[in-house]
Amino acid sequence: MKTIKFEFTCSRQVPLYAHLCNRYLNYGELNIHIGYQGGAYFIEAEGKQSELETLADEIAQDFLISVWLKDSRIALVDAPSGSTEPLATQPLTQEFCQQCAPHFGDNQAAAFGQLDLGCDCCHGEQRIHEAYRGLTAGDIQAMYQRLLTQGELKLAGDIHLSLSPIDGPARPRLLICNPNTLNAQFHLSDPQVLALSSIEKPLICVRPIKDHPKLKQPLYDLCFAYNRLLVILAEHLRQHGTDWIYLNDPAQCEALAYIDGQWAEIYTKAPKSLRIDSPKQPLHEEVLLNGKDTSYYASHSDKQGGHYLLEQGSDVKSRRGAMTTSTLSDDELALCALHSVNLEHGLGKHSAIIYLSRDHGGHIYTLDGKCEAERFFALPELPETGYDIYHQLEQSPQRKVLEKFKQRYPEDYLRLLDLKLPAERHSLSALWAVGAVILGLESRSLSVGDLNDALMAAAQAHRGSNSPRIDYPLTRGEAYRSLNWCKTLGTLISFRLADDRDSQKLAFGMHDSFADYLANWIEHLDLNLGVKSVALAGSEWANPVLCQRVALRVGKNFPLKHNQQLEIDGNNHAIGALMLKKRRL
Structure with missing residues (x-):
C-alpha cells in the first residue's frame, strides 16, 4: 500500500478544482484525503499501485488546464495531511466540462x-x-x-x-x-x-x-x-x-496579460466576491470606489486571522448606500496598485511600482524603509490634437527634422494633423499612437487603440533583439520627473528619415528602449532608496512586447511582482486603498 499526493498549485482559486477534489472523496475503495493550502489543491490517495495508476489517469483527464495553474506534481508521501471533509466551494460558472x-x-x-x-x-x-x-x-x-x-x-x-x-x-x-x-x-x-x-x-x-x-x-x-x-x-x-x-x-x-511567465487578469466588470488573507494591517476598515464600468467595496476583518474582502458589481453601490463613495486621483490609484501587490505578496517597504494604464496614466512610485511613498515619475499629458502636437514640435529643437518629415512623408504629416487624442492623454498608449503615425504604420482608424495595435504588431514582427535606441529623456519638475516627449518623437523622426526600410525595427526599438530606460530609472532608485521588488500594474501590460522587454531589462536585477488574485487595473485599487495614507476615504 502506498500514499500518493496529487497537487495543483494555482495563483488564485479555481472553482472547478475545488469541485473535483470534493468529487474524489467518494472515489471507489481508496482511502482519499483532500485539501487546499498555500494556493495548492491536493488529493491524497492510499491504495495498491494498480488502483493508484487508474486514479492518476482519471485525475489527469478531469483536471483540465486553468490559466491560473502554476505547477502540478505527483509525490509519494508517508501519511496523508488532508481531510475527509469537503472543501468550501465557489459557484461554478461554466456550462460544460471534460465529461459532458x-x-x-x-x-x-x-x-x-x-x-x-x-x-x-x-x-x-x-x-x-x-x-x-x-x-x-x-x-x-x-x-x-x-x-x-x-x-x-x-x-x-x-x-x-x-x-x-x-x-x-x-x-x-x-x-x-x-x-x-x-x-x-x-x-x-x-x-x-x-x-x-x-x-x-x-x-x-x-x-x-x-x-x-x-x-x-x-x-x-x-x-x-x-x-x-x-x-x-x-x-x-x-x-x-x-x-x-x-x-x-x-x-x-x-482579457489577460502575460507578465513574467504568469497570466494576469487586466480588468473585468463581471460581479465577483473574493477574500485575500494577509497579516498586513490596513489604515482604513472599508472603502467604496467607482470603477470604469462597475463599483468596488473592500473591507478588512481580524475575526478570522486577518483577511480582506472585496466585492464588485453594478449593484455594490446600492447595497452599500450608507457609505460615501471615495474619489481618488490617478496618482493615488497608482499608489493603491502598489499597496495591493505588496499585500498579496506579503511585501512592503523598499518597493517600487511601474504603473502604466490607458485610463489612469503612467507613474513610478516608491515606498522607502519607513513605507513613506514618493512619486518619482509621471507620463506627461499630450496635447489634444495632432495639430497641437505638430505645433509644439515646431517650437522645439526638433523643428528641422520635423520639416524634413513633412516634406518627405506628406501623407503621414496629414495623418498627424488629423489625429485626435481622447481625454486620457497622459498614457503610454497616447504617446505610442503618435509614434505609429510618425512611422507610417497602417491602421483601420486613427484611434489610440488601432494605432497601438499597429505598433504592437510591427514590433512583434521584428526578428532579432537589436534596434535603434529611442530617447525617453526625463524632465525635472518641482515634485517629480516627467518625459520630454518632443525629444522622444524627434528621435523617432530622425531614425525614420535615416532609414525608412524597416518600420518593424523602429517599432520594436520604441518598446525596448523604453524598457531600458525603466531599468535605468529603477537602478537609480535602488541606489538612493534600496529597491527589493518592482510591482507591475495597469492595463498597458496587455502589450506582450512591453512585458517581454521589461521582464528582460528590469527583471534581470529586480524581482517582478504583480496582482495574481486581483486584477492589475481594476479591483486592485479598492484593496490597495485600504492602505492609503489619507485622512479620509
Whole structure:
C-alpha cells in the first residue's frame, strides 16, 4: 500500500478544482484525503499501485488546464495531511466540462447537439441561458443554417456572430471553430495555445500570419467557445470548413496579460466576491470606489486571522448606500496598485511600482524603509490634437527634422494633423499612437487603440533583439520627473528619415528602449532608496512586447511582482486603498 499526493498549485482559486477534489472523496475503495493550502489543491490517495495508476489517469483527464495553474506534481508521501471533509466551494460558472462536452459537442457522438444534456460532474445544463432552454438539436442546426444564409446570427445576451467583420471601436474578435488550423493562420506562443484551451476560455490577442487572405487587421482577439450553444454552433461550422467566425459579446471580457511567465487578469466588470488573507494591517476598515464600468467595496476583518474582502458589481453601490463613495486621483490609484501587490505578496517597504494604464496614466512610485511613498515619475499629458502636437514640435529643437518629415512623408504629416487624442492623454498608449503615425504604420482608424495595435504588431514582427535606441529623456519638475516627449518623437523622426526600410525595427526599438530606460530609472532608485521588488500594474501590460522587454531589462536585477488574485487595473485599487495614507476615504 502506498500514499500518493496529487497537487495543483494555482495563483488564485479555481472553482472547478475545488469541485473535483470534493468529487474524489467518494472515489471507489481508496482511502482519499483532500485539501487546499498555500494556493495548492491536493488529493491524497492510499491504495495498491494498480488502483493508484487508474486514479492518476482519471485525475489527469478531469483536471483540465486553468490559466491560473502554476505547477502540478505527483509525490509519494508517508501519511496523508488532508481531510475527509469537503472543501468550501465557489459557484461554478461554466456550462460544460471534460465529461459532458465530448457528448453534446462532437458531431460523431450520439448526443451531438443535445443542449440540455445532463452532467453529473459540472451540472452545466443548469446554467444555460434561459432563452435557450428547450432548444433541440434540430433548432440549433436551423440557427446554423440561418447564420450561413444571412451572414450573421444574433443570440440572447447581445451575442453577435457574423461571417464578415463587425463594425465597432474594439479590436476584432474571432470565435475559433477549428483549433487544428490555428498555427497555420496565427502567430501563437505555447502559453497562448494553453490559455485558449483552458477552463476559463479567455480572450487572447494574436497576430495573423503575413499576407493572410482574409485577416487584414494587425491584431485579433481569439477565444474558444465558452458556452454550450457556441460549442455546438462552432462544431457545425468546423464540420463544414469554417475555421473561425467574427464574434461580439459585451459580457465576454476575460482579457489577460502575460507578465513574467504568469497570466494576469487586466480588468473585468463581471460581479465577483473574493477574500485575500494577509497579516498586513490596513489604515482604513472599508472603502467604496467607482470603477470604469462597475463599483468596488473592500473591507478588512481580524475575526478570522486577518483577511480582506472585496466585492464588485453594478449593484455594490446600492447595497452599500450608507457609505460615501471615495474619489481618488490617478496618482493615488497608482499608489493603491502598489499597496495591493505588496499585500498579496506579503511585501512592503523598499518597493517600487511601474504603473502604466490607458485610463489612469503612467507613474513610478516608491515606498522607502519607513513605507513613506514618493512619486518619482509621471507620463506627461499630450496635447489634444495632432495639430497641437505638430505645433509644439515646431517650437522645439526638433523643428528641422520635423520639416524634413513633412516634406518627405506628406501623407503621414496629414495623418498627424488629423489625429485626435481622447481625454486620457497622459498614457503610454497616447504617446505610442503618435509614434505609429510618425512611422507610417497602417491602421483601420486613427484611434489610440488601432494605432497601438499597429505598433504592437510591427514590433512583434521584428526578428532579432537589436534596434535603434529611442530617447525617453526625463524632465525635472518641482515634485517629480516627467518625459520630454518632443525629444522622444524627434528621435523617432530622425531614425525614420535615416532609414525608412524597416518600420518593424523602429517599432520594436520604441518598446525596448523604453524598457531600458525603466531599468535605468529603477537602478537609480535602488541606489538612493534600496529597491527589493518592482510591482507591475495597469492595463498597458496587455502589450506582450512591453512585458517581454521589461521582464528582460528590469527583471534581470529586480524581482517582478504583480496582482495574481486581483486584477492589475481594476479591483486592485479598492484593496490597495485600504492602505492609503489619507485622512479620509
